[in-house]
Amino acid sequence: MFDWVEQLFRGIWQSIVGLYEIRRGLGTVAMHALRPPTTEVYPDIVPPLPAHFRGRLALTVNPETGEHLCISCRQCERVCPDKCIEITAHKSPETNKLELIDFKIDHGLCMFCGLCTEVCPTYCIINTNDFEMADYTRESLVYDLKKLTLTQEESAYYFDRKENPLPKPKPAKAAPAAQGAAPAAAGKAATAEKPAPAGAGQTAQTKAATEGESAKEAETKSPDAQVAPEAPPKLSNDEGKSDEAKPENESGEGPRQG
Amino acid sequence: MIANAAEIRKFTILSWGWLTIIFGLVWAVSWLVGVAIPLLLANVQADWARLVTEICQVLTPLVAVMVFIPINAMFMVLAERRALALFTVRKGPNRVGPDGFLQTLADALKLLFKEDITPRGADAFMFTLAPIIFFAPSIFGALPLLAAVTNNHNLFQVVNLPTGIFYVLAVSSVPVVGIVMGGWASNNKYSLVGALRSAAQAISYEIPLVLSIITVCLMAGTLDVVKIAEMQKGGLLNWNILGGGALSGLNKYFQALAAGQADAHQMLSQYYPDWGSVIATVVLIACTVLLVGIYLTGACAEINRIPFDLPEAESELVSGYNTEYSGIKFAIFFLAEFTNLFIVSTIATVMFLGGGDCPLPDWLNPLTNPAVTQPVGKFFSFFTDRIHLIDPSTFFPAIWVIIKVYALVFFAILVRGTLPRFRIDQLMAFGWKRLVPLSLIIFVLVTFAKGAVRLHV
Numbered sequence: 001m002f003d004w005v006e007q008l009f010r011g012i013w014q015s016i017v018g019l020y021e022i023r024r025g026l027g028t029v030a031m032h033a034l035r036p037p038t039t040e041v042y043p044d045i046v047p048p049l050p051a052h053f054r055g056r057l058a059l060t061v062n063p064e065t066g067e068h069l070c071i072s073c074r075q076c077e078r079v080c081p082d083k084c085i086e087i088t089a090h091k092s093p094e095t096n097k098l099e100l101i102d103f104k105i106d107h108g109l110c111m112f113c114g115l116c117t118e119v120c121p122t123y124c125i126i127n128t129n130d131f132e133m134a135d136y137t138r139e140s141l142v143y144d145l146k147k148l149t150l151t152q153e154e155s156a157y158y159f160d161r162k163e164n165p166l167p168k169p170k171p172a173k174a175a176p177a178a179q180g181a182a183p184a185a186a187g188k189a190a191t192a193e194k195p196a197p198a199g200a201g202q203t204a205q206t207k208a209a210t211e212g213e214s215a216k217e218a219e220t221k222s223p224d225a226q227v228a229p230e231a232p233p234k235l236s237n238d239e240g241k242s243d244e245a246k247p248e249n250e251s252g253e254g255p256r257q258g
Numbered sequence: 259m260i261a262n263a264a265e266i267r268k269f270t271i272l273s274w275g276w277l278t279i280i281f282g283l284v285w286a287v288s289w290l291v292g293v294a295i296p297l298l299l300a301n302v303q304a305d306w307a308r309l310v311t312e313i314c315q316v317l318t319p320l321v322a323v324m325v326f327i328p329i330n331a332m333f334m335v336l337a338e339r340r341a342l343a344l345f346t347v348r349k350g351p352n353r354v355g356p357d358g359f360l361q362t363l364a365d366a367l368k369l370l371f372k373e374d375i376t377p378r379g380a381d382a383f384m385f386t387l388a389p390i391i392f393f394a395p396s397i398f399g400a401l402p403l404l405a406a407v408t409n410n411h412n413l414f415q416v417v418n419l420p421t422g423i424f425y426v427l428a429v430s431s432v433p434v435v436g437i438v439m440g441g442w443a444s445n446n447k448y449s450l451v452g453a454l455r456s457a458a459q460a461i462s463y464e465i466p467l468v469l470s471i472i473t474v475c476l477m478a479g480t481l482d483v484v485k486i487a488e489m490q491k492g493g494l495l496n497w498n499i500l501g502g503g504a505l506s507g508l509n510k511y512f513q514a515l516a517a518g519q520a521d522a523h524q525m526l527s528q529y530y531p532d533w534g535s536v537i538a539t540v541v542l543i544a545c546t547v548l549l550v551g552i553y554l555t556g557a558c559a560e561i562n563r564i565p566f567d568l569p570e571a572e573s574e575l576v577s578g579y580n581t582e583y584s585g586i587k588f589a590i591f592f593l594a595e596f597t598n599l600f601i602v603s604t605i606a607t608v609m610f611l612g613g614g615d616c617p618l619p620d621w622l623n624p625l626t627n628p629a630v631t632q633p634v635g636k637f638f639s640f641f642t643d644r645i646h647l648i649d650p651s652t653f654f655p656a657i658w659v660i661i662k663v664y665a666l667v668f669f670a671i672l673v674r675g676t677l678p679r680f681r682i683d684q685l686m687a688f689g690w691k692r693l694v695p696l697s698l699i700i701f702v703l704v705t706f707a708k709g710a711v712r713l714h715v
Contacts, residue, residue: 015692022676022677025676025677026672026673026676028676029345029672029675029676030345030672032344032345032346032347033262033266033341033344033345034260034261034262034266035261035262035347036261036262036264036265036347037262037265037343037347037348037349038347038348039348039349041349
């Protein structure tokens with residue numbers, strides 16, 4: 001009989017509860033105004049990116065000598081799921097080694113999976129931290145060798161940041177093979193010895209002095225072991241012949257790197 | 259210390275900067291047209307001079323509104339975006355100008371120069387007419403409120419109507435026609451659905467809106483907005499939001515107490531003679547507080563704001579009735595929407611929040627104290643008496659109106675940041691089953707309670 005009274009009062013009570021809930025929501029939202037914004041002021045302040053951020057692809061040079069690290073092995077081209085890498089190389093008739101002519105990456109196709117950087121035997125192709133690649137045409141997203149190659153300083157920066165092992169020293173036997181280029185080879189050998197102390201320094205920072213010795217040996221050996229099966233033959237081959245053809249080669253590589 | 263003090267400070271500086279520009283400009287233009295030109299022509303004994311003076315005085319309100327509306331809409335869009343950014347822990351637009359000060363100016367310029375597209379199959383004439391019909395009422399609706407918000411300044415008495423509030427309500431229901439017209443003429447099903455929703459919603463929520471205004475008019479005994487604003491003078495207790503003037507006896511009693519009158523208690527028993535009047539006062543206070551809630555809800559629905567923005571629900575209809583609009587027509591729709599928000603806030607201020615009245619009662623308010631006002635008045639006498647740039651009886655009320663109106667606008671933004679959108683059946687059910695009966699009940703209650711207590715003594 002008095003159901004409607006009960007309903008009425010229940011309705012009024014529900015309205016009061018609802019109004020209270022709305023007020024609580026308004027209060028919560030208003031209190032949010034006191035929190036500092038989570039926005040990053042991106043173009044003004046670039047956020048810190050991790051070393052393994054997969055940004056624009058680039059080719060490194062030897063941070064010590066400025067020599068291009070690509071050996072035209074085409075592993076990156078083969079592994080690329082998008083087929084966005086195109087390497088042009090030819091076997092030089094004089095030196096009988098692969099010579100890199102052009103290296104094209106279509107960043108419009110690339111999906112930044114980073115597979116190419118994993119297979120690269122010389123740590124040449126890397127993902128940089130740069131991601132500002134917006135451009136006006138699709139054609140300008142195809143980067144050629146000149147656009148891809150980093151400077152010596154940038155390479156040094158990325159080698160240091162990604163903790164990649166520095167390029168292997170040139171085989172010592174190459175030096176006596178060419179007497180004409182002896183001073184250059186000697187200089188190269190001298191610089192090539194540097195990576196080992198640098199590696200020692202890095203490991204010494206993290207590990208105790210006694211352990212550091214063994215750890216250094218282990219670490220410097222392991223990349224060698226990985227690279228050895230593929231790289232050394234080519235490298236030695238490359239090195240042995242390039243010393244003879246050094247003048248032309250140097251002049252030929254100079255502008256490409258620049 | 260507040261963690262977000264920097265952003266809040268930026269928002270405050272931005273708001274006050276824009277407000278200074280808006281009202282400085284409106285002030286300068288109205289002074290130029292309404293005061294300076296007639297003053298210059300005062301000594302010219304010629305027919306054309308008298309004609310120009312007449313025209314200027316009639317044109318002043320229109321010019322003031324026309325200058326005010328676009329700049330104000332620009333400010334409100336920017337303020338809304340920045341305030342929403344504050345509520346959602348973001349930064350908001352901060353690239354154009356210092357801290358995004360000029361963002362909406364850039365947006366407006368962009369919209370003006372954008373291509374104006376009429377979709378294929380659209381009724382081009384109606385398509386063009388719709389934004390005009392949507393926008394025009396916001397100008398006409400703003401005019402009668404000018405006298406109320408400037409404390410009946412003689413420049414704006416021209417546009418004051420004895421049936422002011424009804425005129426405003428009548429005009430504010432016209433934009434629906436523009437929306438339906440635009441939705442129909444767009445030749446787009448989303449636009450049409452949005453437009454029809456808008457029509458249904460506006461018709462449903464106009465009833466509680468008008469009933470709440472009627473109730474206030476019933477308590478005040480007049481439809482004239484200037485008179486309603488003048489009745490509420492004398493502090494917070496006189497405002498319509500607190501019992502529609504039922505507490506003004508209490509206000510008088512406090513005043514007498516503060517003055518140290520011996521017969522203060524007699525005064526209280528004079529204004530509230532029996533328990534009936536006390537109960538009536540309590541009922542009136544409850545009713546008027548509810549009325550403000552009903553009014554704000556109805557107004558939100560009337561101007562299609564969140565949580566009642568079903569006509570342009572982005573997640574359901576692409577952009578509702580203005581889907582097909584671009585360029586300057588879209589800009590006009592946008593302009594009118596924000597102007598309508600300003601107008602409903604102004605109506606709420608005039609009808610419920612005392613218009614240009616200081617919340618402090620007169621006997622506490624330093625601005626009504628002659629010891630304060632006379633030296634200041636002497637200092638500004640050149641501006642007040644010689645060139646009539648400042649009218650103190652208008653200046654301070656106008657500032658109070660500005661503060662109250664933008665507080666309400668800020669509240670609307672807060673609501674927008676909090677509440678989700680209604681579903682259409684919930685909207686209809688809430689409107690017809692809750693708000694309409696509630697406002698009718700309040701109307702009847704106020705009719706009876708009004709007889710038991712003296713209002714606005």
